[in-house]
Amino acid sequence: MEIPYIKMHGLGNSYIYLDLFQFEIEEDQLATLAQEVSNVNTGIGSDGLILIHPSEVAEVGMRIFNKDGSEGMSCGNGLRCTAKYAYEYGIVDRPNFKIETKAGIVEAEILVEEGKVNDITVNMGSPILNRSAIPMLGDDDKHVINERFAIGDRDLHVTAVSMGNPHAVYFVDDIEQAPLYDLGPIIEKDERFPEGVNVEFIEVLSENELNFRVWERGSGVTQACGTGACAAAVASILNNNARKNETITVHLLGGDLQIKWDENDQVWMTGGADIIATGVYQFHI
Numbered sequence: 001m002e003i004p005y006i007k008m009h010g011l012g013n014s015y016i017y018l019d020l021f022q023f024e025i026e027e028d029q030l031a032t033l034a035q036e037v038s039n040v041n042t043g044i045g046s047d048g049l050i051l052i053h054p055s056e057v058a059e060v061g062m063r064i065f066n067k068d069g070s071e072g073m074s075c076g077n078g079l080r081c082t083a084k085y086a087y088e089y090g091i092v093d094r095p096n097f098k099i100e101t102k103a104g105i106v107e108a109e110i111l112v113e114e115g116k117v118n119d120i121t122v123n124m125g126s127p128i129l130n131r132s133a134i135p136m137l138g139d140d141d142k143h144v145i146n147e148r149f150a151i152g153d154r155d156l157h158v159t160a161v162s163m164g165n166p167h168a169v170y171f172v173d174d175i176e177q178a179p180l181y182d183l184g185p186i187i188e189k190d191e192r193f194p195e196g197v198n199v200e201f202i203e204v205l206s207e208n209e210l211n212f213r214v215w216e217r218g219s220g221v222t223q224a225c226g227t228g229a230c231a232a233a234v235a236s237i238l239n240n241n242a243r244k245n246e247t248i249t250v251h252l253l254g255g256d257l258q259i260k261w262d263e264n265d266q267v268w269m270t271g272g273a274d275i276i277a278t279g280v281y282q283f284h285i
């Protein structure tokens with residue numbers, strides 16, 4: 001079966017995108033397709049699969065599947081890529097529009113300079129902070145801020161934030177020493193997070209600057225995670241390492257994002273998106 005695709009990335013977080021304004025695909029093929037296309041040796045190579053689809057409640061809809069075939073609720077880098085594609089390929093005809101995700105509807109704004117898409121800003125909505133809504137197990141339903149989180153004999157402290165998808169944020173003194181590969185996969189599947197969790201390590205450089213590394217649920221280490229960068233900025237503010245209403249530059253492996261949590265409880269994300277290739281995939285189902 002031949003499937004037309006677009007490969008795009010946001011700061012190196014790459015996905016294979018299918019434009020379902022052009023064709024349809026069976027629901028029960030999606031998890032397998034995500035696993036296949038993501039494989040760098042036998043597929044195309046990506047962090048997962050994203051569907052750009054017609055929506056009844058927004059100009060565009062987006063669904064994200066991780067490398068392991070699991071479906072995520074939202075994807076910050078995917079939203080900026082979806083917005084760029086929708087604008088450049090004529091799905092929308094104005095630079096401000098809504099995108100439906102499984103976590104709700106967000107608003108994207110394309111910043112055009114000299115006729116070309118420069119950055120994209122997305123209003124990612126309000127962070128979700130109550131423990132049960134992350135979801136995270138525990139005795140109360142308060143916010144999880146710098147809470148003791150032991151793993152074996154390692155004494156960590158976690159701040160938990162949902163941006164529509166769950167994030168566990170840990171502060172470290174030196175980002176180069178962050179235990180990304182040792183603890184990322186263990187925390188991702190820790191039973192205290194019943195739906196699994198994306199794991200972020202953060203080094204605070206100043207009130208306006210963070211270093212960031214991520215182990216993504218369902219995909220492992222990636223170059224960048226947009227919802228993770230939003231969660232990191234929110235966690236920094238909750239821990240008094242940064243301030244609301246100010247722009248925070250998050251340095252990810254693949255580049256920088258600008259994040260602001262404003263006085264109306266909205267989290268804004270600004271950064272780039274790029275089209276890498278278009279082609280036809282031979283689906284082996």
Ligand SMILES: N[C@@H](CCC[C@H](N)C(=O)O)C(=O)O
Pocket residue numbers: 013064066071072073074075076077078165166198216217218219222224225226227228
């Ligand atoms: N890379 C993404 C997040 C993708 C989904 C995530 N792994 C999950 O399962 O929640 C981003 O840029 O936000």
